[in-house]
Amino acid sequence: MTDRPSSTQGPPPSVPRLEHHTLERIETVWLGLATVIALLLFTSVLASFLSGTIPSLSGEGGHQLTGVAKGRLDPKDIASTPFATPGLRENPDGTLEAFVVAKAFAFDPPVLRVPAGRPITFHITSADVMHGYQVEGTNINVNVIPGQVASFTTTFRYTGTRSAVCNEYCGTGHHNMIGRVIIEAPKP
Numbered sequence: 071m072t073d074r075p076s077s078t079q080g081p082p083p084s085v086p087r088l089e090h091h092t093l094e095r096i097e098t099v100w101l102g103l104a105t106v107i108a109l110l111l112f113t114s115v116l117a118s119f120l121s122g123t124i125p126s127l128s129g130e131g132g133h134q135l136t137g138v139a140k141g142r143l144d145p146k147d148i149a150s151t152p153f154a155t156p157g158l159r160e161n162p163d164g165t166l167e168a169f170v171v172a173k174a175f176a177f178d179p180p181v182l183r184v185p186a187g188r189p190i191t192f193h194i195t196s197a198d199v200m201h202g203y204q205v206e207g208t209n210i211n212v213n214v215i216p217g218q219v220a221s222f223t224t225t226f227r228y229t230g231t232r233s234a235v236c237n238e239y240c241g242t243g244h245h246n247m248i249g250r251v252i253i254e255a256p257k258p
């Protein structure tokens with residue numbers, strides 16, 4: 071018989087025992103990691119505020135829309151609202167409004183032309199089921215809910231053509247529900 075240590079003499083020396091010291095060191099590491107994550111979150115949120123990439127969603131965009139009350143309308147009676155003639159319009163006070171109707175499986179207008187560098191208030195509604203309206207490469211991303219009007223004001227900084235996609239599953243044609251926003255240089 072060799073004199074191997076019996077199991078009653080505790081764990082072999084290669085396994086670190088969880089002493090007060092060890093636990094304290096592990097806790098310090100976790101605290102350090104948590105501090106780094108908190109700092110990263112703080113700076114990224116701050117950077118997003120400073121660069122103006124936060125979404126600027128606003129109620130009715132300061133405009134009263136016929137047939138729309140508190141952001142709601144009757145989806146069966148879109149004809150009596152400005153959504154009857156979707157597209158971009160310039161108001162007498164010089165402000166720009168874009169009306170978009172989402173309907174399985176297209177946006178109306180399918181191609182929206184807007185000027186760069188001018189604030190545009192979008193109003194989007196659905197004529198049937200829930201859709202989404204996300205403009206690729208921008209922070210525009212709203213749910214389009216029947217009976218409700220999604221309104222927000224945005225200014226496009228760059229010219230070019232962007233896809234407007236439906237990002238809410240709405241039926242068999244969902245993946246084909248793609249419109250376009252053409253951002254043009256402002257007319258002099």
Ligand code: CUA
Binds near residue numbers: 201238240244245
């Ligand atoms: Cu409309 Cu998906």
